[in-house]
Amino acid sequence: MNLLLAEVARATQRLADAGVPSPRFDAEELAAHVHGVRRGELHTVADRDFDGRFWEAVARRAAREPLQHITGRAFFRYLELRVGPGVFVPRPETESVVEWALEAVRAMDVAEPLVVDLCTGSGAIALSIAQEVPRSRVHAVELDPAALEYAMRNVAGSRVELHHGDALTALPELNGQVDLVVSNPPYIPLEEWEHVAPEARDHDPELALFSGQDGLDTIRGIERTAFRLLRPGGIVVVEHADTQGGQVPWIFNEEAGWQDAVDHRDLNNRPRFTSARKAPL
Structure with a gap:
């Protein structure tokens, strides 16, 4: 498992503990947003390219700020x-x-x-x-x-x-x-x-x-x-x-x-x- 996927797993637990309804999905969306890739491409992010701003985004989501406000987009x-x-x-x-x-x-x-x-x-x-x-x-x-x-x-x-x-x-x-x-x-x-x-x-x-x-x-x-x-x-x-x-x-x-x-x-x-x-x- 690369570094980003390991951090996504940790973030998933943090969001679950904060009561976020869809912790895994949100953790992956935040990781994809910060690293400029699709959710299905997280495994392609090299360890040296891990961006610490991911954890800033996770902290905002754990405080129950909407995922869409953090990413600035909503899919419909x-x-x-x-959105924002x-x-x-x-x-x-x-x-x-x-x-x-x-x-x-x-x-x-x-x-x-x-x-x-x-x-x-x-x-x-x-x-x-x-x-x-x-x-x-x-x-x-x-x-x-x-x-x-x-x-x-x-x-x-x-x-x-x-x-x-x-x-x-x-x-x-x-x-x-x-x-x-x-x-x-x-x-x-x-x-x-x-x-x-x-x-x-x-x-x-x-x-x-x-x-x-x-x-x-x-x-x-x-x-x-x-x-x-x-x-x-x-x-x-x-x-x-x-x-x-x-x-x-x-x-x-x-x-x-x-x-x-x-x-x-x-x-x-x-x-x-x-x-x-x-x-x-």
Whole structure:
């Protein structure tokens, strides 16, 4: 075993002792980042090239600073995104939301589907749809100026049109025209602050995490925005906490003009997002 692999093994134990959920993966990612190689190439780093900054990175991760803040990047589907302090780090569970949204868009009989991503953060959802549905027209909305800076860097050169604004009042010029509204909004109840993982609680912006006493304030607002933006028959899909699976579909109820409101489960079989269709005229 070369020196770097031996140090990765030691770092794995240190991260495990610190309560990091994926210690081996994180240790390898940090080693690869510091040494400028891929995880599968760690064995190629000669002992003389070992960089002591690896242990500085490990110490930061052991203090529960997000891995993505240390490396400056996050992987999401087929994307590598720039992230850091001030922007929500996209999570794997949101990939299930995007997968469902992509299938919904592809099933529409629309040559150039119009899509709006509310609370875009890093731009992960908007960029994924723009990349994987080549003829789509994608708008992304973000309120937080710090997050907007990251989104601007990530969407640069893409077809995504980025807007600085409030998701609850955004894009009135698109009223009644949008085929799909998608969002990963803040949805954590304020009373659950102390139970949130330190990587999120201490590093993700509060604006991207918490939304009222029951966590549903922003989703309630997005319901009204989505209804305003969507054409008749258009679809909304919104991520939520797995504990909110019985509540969110009721927000998109028939009395409010919706049809087919239903929850969907992620790869771990937990209720993770709700979709609904705006009722035809």
